[in-house]
Amino acid sequence: MAHTNLNLDGLTPRDHAFYGLVWAGTTLTARVDQVLTRRHDLPLSWFEVMLWLSVQQEPVAPSELGARTLLSRSQVSRVADSLRARGLVERVPSPTDARSVGIALTEAGRRAFAEADATRREALAEVFDDRLDDADIAALEAIWAKLKARPENEQQAQAQAKAQD
Template sequence: MAKKKLTQAEMPVADHAFYGLVWAGTVLTERVDRALTKAHDLPVSWFEVMLWLASSPDPVPASVLGNSTMLSRSQVSRVVDALQGRGLVTRTPSPRDARSIEVALTPEGHQLFEEADATRRACLAPVFTDLLDDTDLAALSTVWHKLKANKDAQ
């Protein structure tokens, strides 16, 4: 007897919502990663670190990058090493804490980030931002804030 596939209508809404979240994150991240790598030789993990750096007017302590990104501290360290090797970031001792290092985009890093961000936006437009209206985007933003606010809940 052939096994029947569970349809969306039969799946509990919470399960379908979670599956959709995982699906969207995986598919969209892979799509952006391919586009950034092809156009700029820039993996999405590097772009994520650059996004946080570009969002800050001041150099960012390496520990803050580790807490802000979806990467582990060791991954952040490897990404920063790679970005520094390409001349896209600088590392400087923190003026506030001698044990801490701060990271900032170089002018070349800012330029590449702007180009890569345009690539990311163009890549996502037909499958994300062009499909969703402002209400959809606001709802998603609310959901992400709720989930992140409770990320350490047991």
């Protein structure tokens, strides 16, 4: 079989943008997941839940974590159970609803998150620090904000779909 020189010259700028996003998401996600799992025995899905919890002042309902993360409701539940088994999160009864619980990081969870977050930043430094300047980072941040902004009805539909999962 003859060697073929594959290229994407025929793609539109929008196609290149799309595949660039796919490449970045896939590559960076795999990089971070591998290093967090290897160094901290902490898969990226666990880290994502811990990231959200780390910046909250109060315990968070599992349904709210499902709405905010890239995880389904059932995935959030499994992750929370795994984190709780390792002593990294705790379930806290709701002060206003006896049937509800929130999830919060324990002190051990806060320490583990801080260590894992330093590892994540180190793993991404080669891309973000070595290849991109502050203007590039600001441009990416503005682009992500535009792409993530959705009409209210689309947000509601996604939340309903996650709740049914």
